[in-house]
Amino acid sequence: MNNFNNKVAVITGAGGGIGREVALQLAKEGCHLALGDISQQGLDETAKLLEPYGVKVSCHIVDVTDRKRMEALPEEVIEVHGAVNLLVNNAGITLQSSFSDLSIEHWELVIGINLWGVIYGTKAFLPYLKEQGKKGLDNAHIINMSSLAGFIGMPNQSSYCATKSAVRAISETLWAELHMDNIGVTSVHPGAIKTNILNAHLDKAGNPANAAAINRKVDKFAMDTDKAVAKMLNAVRKNKQRVVIGTDSHLVEKFKRLLPSAIHKPFAKMFAKEQLARTS
Numbered sequence: 530m531n532n533f534n535n536k537v538a539v540i541t542g543a544g545g546g547i548g549r550e551v552a553l554q555l556a557k558e559g560c561h562l563a564l565g566d567i568s569q570q571g572l573d574e575t576a577k578l579l580e581p582y583g584v585k586v587s588c589h590i591v592d593v594t595d596r597k598r599m600e601a602l603p604e605e606v607i608e609v610h611g612a613v614n615l616l617v618n619n620a621g622i623t624l625q626s627s628f629s630d631l632s633i634e635h636w637e638l639v640i641g642i643n644l645w646g647v648i649y650g651t652k653a654f655l656p657y658l659k660e661q662g663k664k665g666l667d668n669a670h671i672i673n674m675s676s677l678a679g680f681i682g683m684p685n686q687s688s689y690c691a692t693k694s695a696v697r698a699i700s701e702t703l704w705a706e707l708h709m710d711n712i713g714v715t716s717v718h719p720g721a722i723k724t725n726i727l728n729a730h731l732d733k734a735g736n737p738a739n740a741a742a743i744n745r746k747v748d749k750f751a752m753d754t755d756k757a758v759a760k761m762l763n764a765v766r767k768n769k770q771r772v773v774i775g776t777d778s779h780l781v782e783k784f785k786r787l788l789p790s791a792i793h794k795p796f797a798k799m800f801a802k803e804q805l806a807r808t809s
């Protein structure tokens with residue numbers, strides 16, 4: 530999609546972080562917006578920030594894990610905007626817990642938001658995107674938020690890595706399958722970005738003190754959200770199948786290809802050290 534002016538974008542998780550920044554940057558380019566989030570307060574804050582740009586904005590309370598709610602969303606959006614050109618499957622969470630500490634309920638929560646949310650969103654909006662694709666190139670696009678974690682399995686992140694790898698795989702499949710429908714698909718792989726994601730579910734971390742310490746370290750090298758989103762939207766303009774964002778993500782992607790097994794050895798040492806400190 531080479532330009533966003535006068536298009537309509539649906540963004541899940543638009544009540545904060547990356548989703549809010551995507552809304553802001555798209556609004557600056559004249560894109561109309563349907564904002565979805567579980568948080569009314571988050572949506573209100575985003576909508577307020579968008580006021581100066583004069584684009585049409587609608588807010589929709591949605592829990593992306595709720596299939597029926599997601600199935601009902603397109604009609605609401607079409608009623609306000611008349612069309613959908615861009616779907617940003619962005620809502621996502623992470624729980625920092627070892628596999629042993631993660632309960633089945635925790636797995637269900639992460640899979641619900643990070644994976645089912647993407648599947649429900651794509652299923653619901655695909656017919657509308659196909660309609661736009663019939664008008665020719667650059668009218669329909671899907672952005673799926675994967676992660677650096679979509680390239681590799683890491684300790685304390687099994688549910689996050691599993692869902693983000695799945696999102697990468699789905700995106701690759703969709704890219705090929707939707708090519709003939711003139712629908713672009715971009716899989717986004719950021720490393721650490723300055724948002725609230727690491728702290729949002731800290732209460733569910735297996736070892737909250739260790740998770741908080743890691744978050745403080747990560748925050749020191751995390752990329753600013755505006756810079757990350759600018760890179761992401763640039764990739765969409767160029768109709769890239771995927772975009773890797775941040776030095777950390779580039780390094781992980783490269784080393785995983787070069788040293789597919791050996792790369793996991795330092796992770797094993799780090800995890801053992803953490804477990805030892807926890808029990809001593």
Ligand SMILES: NC(=O)c1ccc[n+]([C@@H]2O[C@H](COP(=O)([O-])OP(=O)(O)OC[C@H]3O[C@@H](n4cnc5c(N)ncnc54)[C@H](O)[C@@H]3O)[C@@H](O)[C@H]2O)c1
Binds near residue numbers: 592
């Ligand atoms: N921040 C990073 O370092 C980073 C790195 C790689 C990938 N990502 C991905 O980017 C996406 C956005 O993350 P972020 O960093 O902006 O997170 P964030 O926590 O700052 O924002 C997430 C937003 O999603 C909303 N949300 C949470 N659960 C929801 C649900 N069930 N239904 C609807 N909305 C829900 C939250 O209310 C919030 O507004 C996620 O998919 C995340 O995995 C983030």
